[in-house]
Amino acid sequence: MTVLVHIVTFSALFMLLVPRKRPWILAAVAVALIAVFTKTPLELQFWSAVGMPSIISLSLLCDLALRRHGMPLLADRGVLLAMEAAAFVILEPAALGFLPLDLYRLGFSPLAPLAIAIVAAIVFRPRVALVILAALIAFDFHLLGSTNLWDYLVDPIGGVVAVAVVVRRSLTAPASALPLASESFGHLRDR
Numbered sequence: 396m397t398v399l400v401h402i403v404t405f406s407a408l409f410m411l412l413v414p415r416k417r418p419w420i421l422a423a424v425a426v427a428l429i430a431v432f433t434k435t436p437l438e439l440q441f442w443s444a445v446g447m448p449s450i451i452s453l454s455l456l457c458d459l460a461l462r463r464h465g466m467p468l469l470a471d472r473g474v475l476l477a478m479e480a481a482a483f484v485i486l487e488p489a490a491l492g493f494l495p496l497d498l499y500r501l502g503f504s505p506l507a508p509l510a511i512a513i514v515a516a517i518v519f520r521p522r523v524a525l526v527i528l529a530a531l532i533a534f535d536f537h538l539l540g541s542t543n544l545w546d547y548l549v550d551p552i553g554g555v556v557a558v559a560v561v562v563r564r565s566l567t568a569p570a571s572a573l574p575l576a577s578e579s580f581g582h583l584r585d586r
Contacts, residue, residue, distance in 0.1 A: 483554025
């Protein structure tokens with residue numbers, strides 16, 4: 396099942412490299428299929444160097460590639476970026492032993508998916524909640540080969556990129572352009 400993740404990741408990466416015309420999307424997918432199914436040395440070296448992307452990183456990568464071709468996937472990608480950055484900042488030091496509490500271990504709990512699903516359904520907008528639901532479904536079927544929920548929600552490279560993007564946006568954007576919590580989660584007032 397990881398073959399599907401490999402194909403989608405390579406397709407999105409290749410789509411970032413090709414000209415901004417729709418026929419090139421098919422070419423990018425074809426190159427990705429060839430790279431994955433022939434097990435080229437480049438493909439094997441790539442996965443051993445970067446590891447498996449999380450579902451959230453994969454959805455953000457696909458959104459970036461499709462947005463470049465005029466077909467955005469996610470309207471609320473800023474919320475997903477902030478969520479991945481926050482999860483990385485909280486989980487990575489704990490996983491590396493820098494905190495006395497091992498939060499990474501909670502990802503093995505059978506209650507973790509239920510807690511994440513409840514939070515996603517209550518707090519986040521529908522498209523963000525759907526991405527989290529996709530991560531929960533992938534976790535349930537062990538599509539990435541891991542038995543820890545956090546591996547489906549955040550990965551080291553995606554986390555570093557998310558933190559860098561969030562920090563850059565907060566430093567370069569004027570204070571009036573930064574979304575307030577009430578704007579990001581304004582849909583909760585309507586309930």
